[in-house]
Amino acid sequence: MLQEFRQIRLQDAVDVDYILSPESSGVPANLYSPALDVFTDFTKVKPVTVPESMPVTEALEYMMMQHVRLLFVLDNHDNFSGIVTATDVSGRKVMSFMQRDGVSRDQVQVRHVMLSKLNIRALRYSQLEESRVGDVMQTLRTSGDQHVLVVDESTAGVMRVRGVISSSDISRRLKISFDVMYEAKSFADIEAIITQGGEL
Numbered sequence: 001m002l003q004e005f006r007q008i009r010l011q012d013a014v015d016v017d018y019i020l021s022p023e024s025s026g027v028p029a030n031l032y033s034p035a036l037d038v039f040t041d042f043t044k045v046k047p048v049t050v051p052e053s054m055p056v057t058e059a060l061e062y063m064m065m066q067h068v069r070l071l072f073v074l075d076n077h078d079n080f081s082g083i084v085t086a087t088d089v090s091g092r093k094v095m096s097f098m099q100r101d102g103v104s105r106d107q108v109q110v111r112h113v114m115l116s117k118l119n120i121r122a123l124r125y126s127q128l129e130e131s132r133v134g135d136v137m138q139t140l141r142t143s144g145d146q147h148v149l150v151v152d153e154s155t156a157g158v159m160r161v162r163g164v165i166s167s168s169d170i171s172r173r174l175k176i177s178f179d180v181m182y183e184a185k186s187f188a189d190i191e192a193i194i195t196q197g198g199e200l
Contacts, residue, residue, distance in 0.1 A: 029173040031134035038133055038170045039150060041163045047072045052081060052111035056089040059110050063089070070147050070166065073114050080161055084114040085146065125152035125162045133170060140167055 029037050049072045050059055059071060063086055075081040088094075093113040098105060121143070128136075128150055140148060152162040171177060 029133060031132065031137070033133045035128050035131040035133055035136045038136065038173050039128060039163050039165050040169065042161065049074050050110055051076070052109065052114070054110045055106055056094055056108045056110060056113060057106060059084060060086065060089045069168065070164065072161065073110055080117060082114040082116045083120065084110050088113045120149060122149040122151045125150050136165055137170060
């Protein structure tokens with residue numbers, strides 16, 4: 001079997017100085033950039049999922065291992081049932097459930113603190129294609145959410161989660177701190193920070 005293949009000649013890497021990344025391969029993002037620039041597309045990146053039955057302590061550890069603050073929750077048929085954030089699995093929701101049901105932290109599962117898909121609002125991918133980063137920021141600011149899901153319809157007519165946009169991804173892409181984004185009184189303030197650097 002090995003005779004079917006050939007050895008590929010290796011190159012010296014001594015003259016290589018840079019590592020390519022999507023963010024470095026184009027014009028820096030700003031408020032007027034296409035919203036797709038800050039979109040995590042699940043046709044290119046695998047979503048991080050957990051079962052509803054996972055204990056919240058494990059979910060928090062899993063988030064840290066995956067370097068994410070949001071997990072997509074699947075029911076026992078592997079269908080999307082909601083989302084859970086780092087705040088959900090480590091904050092007040094857990095304590096409230098423990099007190100209300102008289103259980104220990106180890107008994108609290110993701111299903112007990114997640115945000116059900118029944119209560120999630122999302123953007124359609126077609127809306128995102130026509131939007132700018134500033135439009136998404138305004139949407140998140142108005143809703144008070146840290147994330148917005150993006151949905152589309154398959155050729156078979158099935159609705160599915162296509163991806164997600166997070167405030168932290170926008171912050172990283174614009175190279176301004178998350179806090180500054182939300183303390184700014186106007187988009188002009190944010191635009192000035194992006195172009196000149198510095199703080200409010």
